[in-house]
Structures are given as C-alpha cells and as structure tokens.
Amino acid sequence: xxxxxxxxLVMLLVLTACGGGGAATSPGNEYGTGGxxxxxxxxDGVDRSKLASKLYFYNWSDYIDPAILEQFKAEYGVEVxxxxxxxxxxxxxxxxxxxxxxxxxxxxxxxVQIMIAEGLAVPIDKSLLSNIVHxxxxxxxxxxxxxxxxxxxxxxxxxxxxxxxxxxPNGIDSWAAIFEPDQIAQFAGKFSMLDxxxxxxxxxxxxxxxxxxxxxxxxLARVKEILLAQKPYLAAYNxxxxxxxLASEEYVMAHAWSGTAxxxxxxxxxxxxxxxxxxxxxxxxxxxxWMDNLVILKDSPNAYTxxxxxxxxxxxxVSAQNTEYIGYLTPNKDALELISPEVRELYAQGFAPDEAxxxxxxxxxxxxxxxxxxxxxxxIKSK
Ligand code: N2P
Numbered sequence: 001x002x003x004x005x006x007x008x009l010v011m012l013l014v015l016t017a018c019g020g021g022g023a024a025t026s027p028g029n030e031y032g033t034g035g036x037x038x039x040x041x042x043x044d045g046v047d048r049s050k051l052a053s054k055l056y057f058y059n060w061s062d063y064i065d066p067a068i069l070e071q072f073k074a075e076y077g078v079e080v081x082x083x084x085x086x087x088x089x090x091x092x093x094x095x096x097x098x099x100x101x102x103x104x105x106x107x108x109x110x111x112v113q114i115m116i117a118e119g120l121a122v123p124i125d126k127s128l129l130s131n132i133v134h135x136x137x138x139x140x141x142x143x144x145x146x147x148x149x150x151x152x153x154x155x156x157x158x159x160x161x162x163x164x165x166x167x168x169p170n171g172i173d174s175w176a177a178i179f180e181p182d183q184i185a186q187f188a189g190k191f192s193m194l195d196x197x198x199x200x201x202x203x204x205x206x207x208x209x210x211x212x213x214x215x216x217x218x219x220l221a222r223v224k225e226i227l228l229a230q231k232p233y234l235a236a237y238n239x240x241x242x243x244x245x246l247a248s249e250e251y252v253m254a255h256a257w258s259g260t261a262x263x264x265x266x267x268x269x270x271x272x273x274x275x276x277x278x279x280x281x282x283x284x285x286x287x288x289x290w291m292d293n294l295v296i297l298k299d300s301p302n303a304y305t306x307x308x309x310x311x312x313x314x315x316x317x318v319s320a321q322n323t324e325y326i327g328y329l330t331p332n333k334d335a336l337e338l339i340s341p342e343v344r345e346l347y348a349q350g351f352a353p354d355e356a357x358x359x360x361x362x363x364x365x366x367x368x369x370x371x372x373x374x375x376x377x378x379x380i381k382s383k
Contacts, residue, residue: 065325131314162261197377262327286360
C-alpha cells in the first residue's frame with residue numbers, strides 16, 4: 001500500500017517536471033493566466049520559481065483530508081505543515097501575539113471581522129485565484145467581509161445536537177434534551193457541550209427564545225443559570241474529539257458541528273470508523289450557521305504560495321474530495337455534483353439545512369461594544 005502510494009507519487013512528480021502540471025490527472029485544473037511572470041511559469045499560470053518549500057497552515061482539527069496535502073506536494077513540491085486549533089479565540093490569541101509563523105488561518109465569519117479590524121489579515125490577490133469562479137455567488141460577499149477583500153469561504157456548517165438513536169429512539173427535537181436536568185440526569189458523564197464562548201451560550205440563548213447574539217443582561221443571567229445547572233452532568237466542554245467519542249459510544253449525545261456528527265456517523269479516513277446510529281438535528285428553537293474562511297496572515301512570508309494553495313483547494317474535485325472526507329458543506333457549487341449519493345442522503349436527513357431549517361438558523365456577529373460572551377464563558381468555566 002505504502003509502496004504503491006510512493007510509486008504513484010513519483011509518477012505524478014515526473015509528469016509535473018515534464019511541464020504537464022496536474023493536468024494529466026486532474027481535468028478540472030483551470031488556472032487562469034494570473035501570476036504574470038514567464039520563465040518557470042507553466043500552463044497553469046503558477047510561477048514555480050516563486051513557490052516556498054513549506055507552507056504553514058493553522059486549521060481546525062479534523063478539517064482537511066490529508067491526501068489533499070499529499071496531492072499538493074506531489075504537484076507543486078510544497079509541503080503544507082498543519083497545526084490545529086479548536087476555537088476561534090485560541091487561534092486569535094496565537095496570531096495576535098505576532099510572528100506565529102503561520103501563513104494561512106481559517107477564522108469563522110465573526111472572527112474574520114475581528115482579524116480585519118485588528119489588521120491581522122492581508123488582502124487577497126484575486127488575479128491569483130482563478131478557481132473562485134467555482135464558488136457559489138450566494139455564499140460570497142457576506143456581511144463579515146464585503147467583496148471578499150480578505151477571505152474566501154472554505155467550508156460552512158451548522159451547529160446542533162448529534163445523538164445516538166439507540167439511546168434516543170424517538171429522536172431529539174429540543175435543546176431541552178441537553179439542558180434540562182431531569183432529562184440529562186440519566187446520561188450524566190455521557191455527553192458534551194462545545195468548548196466555545198459563542199457556541200455554548202448561543203445554544204442556551206436560542207433555547208430561551210433569544211437571538212444567539214443577544215447580550216441583554218437578563219437573558220445572559222438566565223443563560224448562566226442554565227449552563228451552571230447543566231455543568232455537573234457534562235462529561236466535558238469539548239470541541240476536539242467529539243467525533244471519536246460519539247462513534248465509540250462514550251457519548252450518547254453532544255452539542256456538535258454538523259461535520260463532527262457526519263464524521264461520527266461515517267468515520268474519518270484511517271483514523272476511526274463510523275457508527276451508523278449517529279443522527280444530527282437542529283432543535284426547533286434554532287441553532288447556529290457559520291462559515292469558515294481562508295485568510296492569509298499579514299506577517300506571512302509566503303503569500304504567493306498561500307494563494308496557490310487556496311486556488312488548489314477551490315478546484316471542484318479537490319473541494320469535493322475534501323468535503324466527502326470531513327463531512328461539512330462546501331461553498332463550491334461545481335463540487336456539489338461530485339459528492340457521493342451516500343453523503344448527499346445524509347445531508348437530506350438533516351446534516352445540511354433545507355428551506356425550513358434555514359428559517360431557524362442564525363449567524364454569529366461580532367460585537368465590538370461588549371466582552372459579555374468572554375466574561376460569561378470565563379465565569380462558567382471557572383465554576
Ligand atoms: C472542525 C471544526 C469545524 C469548525 N473540527 C467550526 N467552525
């Protein structure tokens with residue numbers, strides 16, 4: 001297996017060296033003529049003499065198919081070094097300190113707003129991103145970066161409750177299932193909430209009929225009560241291995257991102273196998289919709305290579321393969337038709353929003369006037 005893989009890699013490298021780029025194996029390889037320089041520029045418009053040997057990618061955990069990084073290396077000779085995080089706040093803290101060494105990060109919507117406001121991002125050079133034509137125009141030009149000056153969508157998803165149908169034969173339809181002490185007592189130590197200052201207070205806000213962006217003191221006081229009443233029953237606040245713990249049935253349910261739930265259901269490559277009992281729901285009171293975006297850091301020394309990688313990720317077949325692996329939702333309209341019937345069937349079962357579900361989804365918006373969510377979260381975690 002390893003041997004076969006090496007042989008294939010060598011063959012690809014030879015093709016690349018002969019000037020064929022990835023075109024021989026990758027029909028949708030549609031680079032424009034951006035880049036400008038002649039010399040070592042090949043038919044795909046990429047000037048190989050300008051490529052760095054390594055690119056540092058700071059991404060969420062379990063959020064890219066490792067085979068894609070191998071393909072990129074085989075085609076361009078660039079090694080993508082991946083480091084992972086599990087919350088926007090952790091990522092922001094690291095890059096705010098400066099000299100993080102990373103080239104590309106993947107902030108969610110409201111965190112893109114923060115990065116722009118704090119001067120942490122560099123404008124995107126769209127002349128190097130010919131594959132942006134494959135993205136769904138309805139998912140571009142969002143409130144958090146009008147005109148996509150600093151960011152391009154990577155994946156989007158929704159946050160609800162993932163659960164095991166063995167333990168919930170009648171399904172779940174309300175946040176009460178994860179918040180109400182009389183319902184959770186029987187599952188003490190067997191479920192988790194996201195370790196996230198926007199997601200977890202946001203879920204409780206929706207449960208009490210409020211916007212997940214509300215900073216109304218009375219609403220937040222109620223949220224604090226709900227979260228503190230729930231805390232003794234929780235296994236953990238967890239944003240890192242919920243997929244594995246649901247699949248192994250260490251958890252019977254979890255506040256989770258849709259792709260985490262899909263990974264628990266379908267497994268994740270060679271990492272762990274899936275559990276067919278896992279289902280996912282956006283409770284009737286509503287939940288979060290979000291989008292994670294590729295952003296090049298202001299202090300990235302490898303901005304050109306970063307653009308080449310981002311353009312690669314926007315190839316329809318690369319995006320489809322990645323989506324199939326991580327189970328989120330691709331903003332790439334031309335990738336959709338390449339996704340397997342099995343995954344599409346799960347989307348239809350609630351792992352993706354339909355019209356009715358959209359009505360109860362809400363985006364998180366940055367609120368520069370308040371530290372209410374951070375304060376509340378620090379307090380909850382310290383109790
Ligand atoms: C993947 C993280 C999903 C991103 N583990 C949530 N915004």
